[in-house]
Amino acid sequence: MIEYITPERIANSIMQDRTFTGHYLIVEGNKDYKFYNKFVTKEISIKEAWGCEKVKSIINILKERNYNRAIGVIDSDFSVILEETIDCDEVFVTDFHDIEVMMLKSTALYSILDLFCSKEKMVEFFKDKDALDILMELGVEIGLLKLANKLYNLGLVFKPEKPEGNQLKYKEFVSDKDLTFLGKDSMIRTVVNYSRNRTGKVASTEDINEKLNLLSTEMYDQAHLVNGHDLTNILFILIKKVLKSSNKMLHDYNSIEDSLILTYDYCEFVKTELFSKLYLWSRDRGINFFKPELTDQVKVRSCLPLAN
Template sequence: MIEYITPERIANSIMQDSTFSGYYLIVEGTKDYKLYNKFVTKEVSIKEAWGCEKVKELIGILKERDFEKVIGILDADFSVILEETIESDKIFVTDFHDVEVIMLKSTALLNILEFFCGEKKVKDFIGDRNVFDILVGLGYEIGLLKLANKLYDLGLVFKPEKLEGNPLKYKDFISEKDLSFLGRDSMIQTVTNYSRNRTGKVSTTENIENKLEVLSKQSYDLLHLVNGHDLTNILFILMKKVLKSTNKMLHDYNSIEDALILTYDNCEFIKTELFSKLYLWSREHEVNLFKQELVDQVKEKASLPLAN
């Protein structure tokens, strides 16, 4: 019933809660909650707003009501590529497209690969290659398609209407045999079939191909183009079908994202620009935002002598 939880209702619940006097951190959804909750103190209450625009709207409502004890974190999505800025000093944005890309570009990726599939299987398949680069390379085309859909209103849909709905079938354009990309035609056909009867009008295959061709001639920062949910779906194919993991905890891409959240640690988080900006903000505003062990690691890192 997430669709019925409006920013107004969340704002009302925040302002009516007399039992909590700390700061509120507004995030987009449950997985953001799970991740950031690992790092913040009990003096911070995390609230899901259920979407990027709802985070902005909620913080705007609270500002209008002169409620100051609130900040938000948003996925960057395509904002860097489209040169979009957020006019709020209370909203912070992820380094890359989303938190999943941040976690995948860390030691957490190899850790969960070896946990689910075994070190030997992983090494035999990966060899001297970088597994993150493999995922990004495969996520490029659908990332480009999502960007084209945003820019040209192609009427495409990439996720189910409800959480329990049927997901997009990545296996129809990413090979379950060797993880190869099965071609742009297969991808477009899969997404257009998935989108039919879900939006007002799905663009023609020819128009979609033309728009993709135009965008493919541009140079984009891949870490802002690729979508983390696409990468984790591709990673699921790698683990389950290509490497044939028999781990019973590996159900779908959600299992992978949960494993990333569990594995992603303080050492990785403090490397991000997002952490640096939040840490500086917390010091300037004298807010006890992060857990002490995280703060201690920052202080220890700062005190280390520089290498020659």
């Protein structure tokens, strides 16, 4: 069971592996593994920590033991909005809230829409609307609720305790007819019902509304406010229910996320700050971190101060 895999256990397994002489990349979970595995060489071994805090703990444990062949990458989450800094040079963060937002803010979104949906239905639905704008506007609603929960300890839960558990029912506050938002009351009621008996105490609906209204007046950077898993669940509703895709590869939001990873291009990743920081870190240490396809893109774009 992944919840019982401690940072100490993972750190021990890294230090005890005498057969691997490369560097370790510690990431939060399986989707991160799939994403970064596309881009790194065989000299990099990716380890899943199963959580943001566990990534940081593993890196700190290894540093305390003078082990210098590991770095971590974590989701930014709300750190930019809350002006939180990570006091560890060996831990890097995503450009936006998480890797899913990074991918959705790229050509990968439109690639999977073309893959799953008919051109006729897309033309009819979108007209003068942009797919990313629609997703972001809906994602902001639940993003604000998640931020309120973090700031005010409202006792809300948004995901299952275990990956195989029941997911939040997004269709109860996002219409599966036309993808319109069904209102804050529907969203709060859905999340409160999902949270019951899973935390110590869930705040009253009135208190949740009050805190949510406080944050609704603020101007947050949408790319740091929205959560990628919310967006992919909403995107699944759009593709499966609204645009009525019959593609047999489409099962749930996991299908969406896996498809994004498959279609997310090298050219897109080299544009990110995360890539730049990882590239410079590895270059300065003479580490063969990224596959040639990426380093070739860097040379073509001349977007980084490459060594002579």
